[in-house]
Amino acid sequence: DGGITQSPKYLFRKEGQNVTLSCEQNLNHDAMYWYRQDPGQGLRLIYYSQIVNDFQKGDIAEGYSVSREKKESFPLTVTSAQKNPTAFYLCASSPRGRGHYEQYFGPGTRLTVT
Amino acid sequence: DQQVKQNSPSLSVQEGRISILNCDYTNSMFDYFLWYKKYPAEGPTFLISISSIKDKNEDGRFTVFLNKSAKHLSLHIVPSQPGDSAVYFCAASAGTGNQFYFGTGTSLTVIP
Numbered sequence: 001d002g003g004i005t006q007s008p009k010y011l012f013r014k015e016g017q018n019v020t021l022s023c024e025q026n027l028n029h030d031a032m033y034w035y036r037q038d039p040g041q042g043l044r045l046i047y048y049s050q051i052v053n054d055f056q057k058g059d060i061a062e063g064y065s066v067s068r069e070k071k072e073s074f075p076l077t078v079t080s081a082q083k084n085p086t087a088f089y090l091c092a093s094s095p096r097g098r099g100h101y102e103q104y105f106g107p108g109t110r111l112t113v114t
Numbered sequence: 115d116q117q118v119k120q121n122s123p124s125l126s127v128q129e130g131r132i133s134i135l136n137c138d139y140t141n142s143m144f145d146y147f148l149w150y151k152k153y154p155a156e157g158p159t160f161l162i163s164i165s166s167i168k169d170k171n172e173d174g175r176f177t178v179f180l181n182k183s184a185k186h187l188s189l190h191i192v193p194s195q196p197g198d199s200a201v202y203f204c205a206a207s208a209g210t211g212n213q214f215y216f217g218t219g220t221s222l223t224v225i226p
Contacts, residue, residue, distance in 0.1 A: 004157075033213070040123070042116075042203060043158075043216040058213060090157050100146040100165065100207065103214060105157030 003027065004106035006091050011111045013085075021076045021109050023091035030096035032074035033103060036060065037088045046089075049074055050096055078111065085113045117141045118206050120217035128225050133191040135220050137204035140185065144206040144215075149178060149189045152201045152219070161202075162189070194224045 004025045013019045025032065031050045035043040045058030049068040063082025068074055074093075078085045088110050092103040119138045127133045135149075145166040150158035164171040164178045164187065171178050177190045191198055201219045 006157075009155075035216075040218065042118070042120075042218040043205075045213055045215075048213055056213075088155075092157075100163070102148055102160040102163060105150075105159070107157050108155065110155070 004091060004093055004104055006089075006106035006109050009107065009109060011109055013111070013113050015113055016080045017113075018080060019078050019085075019111065019113075021078065021089055021091075021111070023074045023076065023106060024072055025074075025091075025093045025104075025106075026072060027093055027104060028071070029093035029104070030071070031094045032068070033092040033094075034058075034064070034066065034074070034076045035090045035092065037090060037108075043090060046076065078113075085111060087111060116218070117144075118204060118215045118217040120202075120204060120220050122220050123218070124221040124223070126223045126225060127194045129196055130193045133189075133194045133198065133222055133224065135189040135191075135202050135204075135222065137187045137189075137217055138185060139187075139206050139215075141206070141208060141215075142185070143208040145209065146207045147178070147180060147187050148205045148214070149176075150203045150205065150216075151198075152203060158203055191222075194222075196224045196226050198222060199224050 033048040034046040047066040049055035065077045091106040094103045095101045148163040149161040152158040204217045205214045
């Protein structure tokens with residue numbers, strides 16, 4: 001089945017540790033995105049990538065880093081510089097090209113940092 | 115600055131009646147609008163979209179209306195069903211291949 005997988009579903013870390021969230025898609029989509037959702041807030045864009053080896057900062061990129069070495073994979077690292085890392089993280093992908101396309105979302109990873 | 119706004123955090127509707135969810139935007143460059151449905155602890159799923167060249171798009175029980183002059187769109191669900199209970203996000207983008215901007219969501223409860 002085609003789709004987006006995020007692992008793990010729940011992740012716990014101690015403050016001061018870096019943590020990497022996984023996102024894999026087999027939809028052959030060029031574009032991939034990372035969002036963060038906090039209670040009572042919408043989805044805020046952290047980073048996005050429209051093509052392999054290229055990515056752009058979103059609205060809240062500080063304290064995060066990404067890589068896009070393969071089309072299928074777009075891992076997100078939450079660094080110790082991120083002041084409020086506890087949140088629900090969503091990865092998405094979409095085709096790229098002429099015309100408009102919706103984004104397809106993974107199931108999300110809930111990160112808790114104590 | 116929030117470019118896409120959903121001013122109603124929650125909405126309750128009786129089963130069988132119409133649900134109307136509203137969304138406002140500020141960026142006149144937005145030309146594509148989407149609605150997503152989200153259950154707790156899951157990723158959003160795409161529901162329906164509309165291009166700025168249209169003012170209405172219908173898919174089964176779901177209809178999206180776009181009023182460009184008012185920078186307003188709405189999602190109508192008729193008839194509402196208990197399974198429609200979820201958080202609904204509207205989103206917008208400007209041009210192709212660009213980022214999407216999401217509203218804060220409206221939690222819909224359909225009462226049996």
